[in-house]
Amino acid sequence: MRFAKSILQIGYLYVMLFIGNSISSVLHIPIPGSIIGLGLLFLLLQFNIIKLEWVELGAGLLLSELLLFFIPSAIGVINYDELFGVQGMKVIAVIVGSGIVVMLATGYMAEWFGHRKKGDVV
Amino acid sequence: MTFLIAFISLLGTIAIFYGSKTIYAKFGFAWLSPIILTPVVVILILLVTGTPYEKYNAGGSILSNLLGPATVAFAVPIYKNFVLLKKYAIEIMVSITVGSAVAITSSFLLALLVGLNEELTHSLVPRSVTTPIAMDISTMIGGSPTLTAIFVMTTGILGGLLAPMLIRTCHFNTPSAKGLMLGMGAHGTGTSKAFEFGELEGTFSSIAMVVAALISIVLSTTLFPVFEQFVMSSLLP
Numbered sequence: 001m002r003f004a005k006s007i008l009q010i011g012y013l014y015v016m017l018f019i020g021n022s023i024s025s026v027l028h029i030p031i032p033g034s035i036i037g038l039g040l041l042f043l044l045l046q047f048n049i050i051k052l053e054w055v056e057l058g059a060g061l062l063l064s065e066l067l068l069f070f071i072p073s074a075i076g077v078i079n080y081d082e083l084f085g086v087q088g089m090k091v092i093a094v095i096v097g098s099g100i101v102v103m104l105a106t107g108y109m110a111e112w113f114g115h116r117k118k119g120d121v122v
Numbered sequence: 123m124t125f126l127i128a129f130i131s132l133l134g135t136i137a138i139f140y141g142s143k144t145i146y147a148k149f150g151f152a153w154l155s156p157i158i159l160t161p162v163v164v165i166l167i168l169l170v171t172g173t174p175y176e177k178y179n180a181g182g183s184i185l186s187n188l189l190g191p192a193t194v195a196f197a198v199p200i201y202k203n204f205v206l207l208k209k210y211a212i213e214i215m216v217s218i219t220v221g222s223a224v225a226i227t228s229s230f231l232l233a234l235l236v237g238l239n240e241e242l243t244h245s246l247v248p249r250s251v252t253t254p255i256a257m258d259i260s261t262m263i264g265g266s267p268t269l270t271a272i273f274v275m276t277t278g279i280l281g282g283l284l285a286p287m288l289i290r291t292c293h294f295n296t297p298s299a300k301g302l303m304l305g306m307g308a309h310g311t312g313t314s315k316a317f318e319f320g321e322l323e324g325t326f327s328s329i330a331m332v333v334a335a336l337i338s339i340v341l342s343t344t345l346f347p348v349f350e351q352f353v354m355s356s357l358l359p
Contacts, residue, residue: 013194017190031336045201052198062191063195066311071164072183076179080272091242091273091276100284102250107294107299107300108292
């Protein structure tokens with residue numbers, strides 16, 4: 001029953017996605033339909049047009065199994081032979097190097113704000 | 123036959139994914155994470171049975187397709203924690219703007235440094251944001267969207283492995299710092315990791331992902347071309 005309800009709710013999320021995609025293509029904005037759908041669902045929840053209970057189970061199911069939906073694209077790497085050599089190692093070096101810098105910059109920035117906030121209270 | 127392969131691919135991927143989850147829960151090594159183990163096992167099966175990716179993906183794409191409604195679903199944790207997010211609005215905007223700018227410039231500079239060709243370099247630049255947006259940006263700045271999709275994937279996997287180490291070494295304690303760096307550095311897979319830390323971390327990560335996507339669209343289409351031209355002209359006088 002709970003599962004059936006979740007599936008139905010995923011249907012609602014697909015409706016939001018469809019509306020988002022339509023808006024994106026009709027208005028020619030470079031923002032993907034999924035992000036527009038996200039914004040739309042947020043606004044509808046915020047203005048109490050959609051009740052949280054109508055989407056909560058379905059959204060929870062999708063978000064808890066998020067990794068599964070990335071797997072088929074990850075497997076797509078087998079179509080790129082050139083990435084299994086020196087080029088691939090270089091690409092990985094760039095991704096690791098840049099990834100570390102990005103996370104450090106973001107993390108330190110947020111920590112700095114966090115400590116300043118604490119300082120305000122004291 | 124094609125339908126049968128698609129059906130087996132879909133069910134097989136789900137089965138191997140849950141098998142990997144059980145193994146990961148039992149042993150807990152980061153490299154046994156289902157996001158690494160599942161593709162490795164499936165790729166081995168495809169290679170051994172000689173199944174082309176296109177036939178596999180007839181079934182696999184049903185799972186990729188669910189990324190659409192899953193992205194919409196991020197509205198729910200954002201809505202539930204909106205009061206908190208509003209309180210942190212400035213912190214989120216500043217951290218993610220800095221993160222996005224660093225992501226774009228460092229990907230580009232490092233790609234130049236190791237000597238990658240132009241197509242690979244431009245495909246790497248948008249790698250920090252969620253797949254559909256990264257693919258769009260890639261097209262706009264002259265990269266290959268398919269390559270970008272793979273780099274986004276790799277960023278997510280590696281980011282998810284690196285983040286817990288960075289959090290420990292740098293003593294990031296606040297849920298906002300942990301969540302924001304995961305969402306910024308490893309988009310969807312990072313967010314799923316952030317929810318393992320806690321609901322709060324997950325929420326910060328979800329908002330980071332959304333904000334990073336929007337800011338990256340702006341930065342990579344306006345400032346990146348200027349930055350690229352500046353770097354190239356100072357390197358080649």
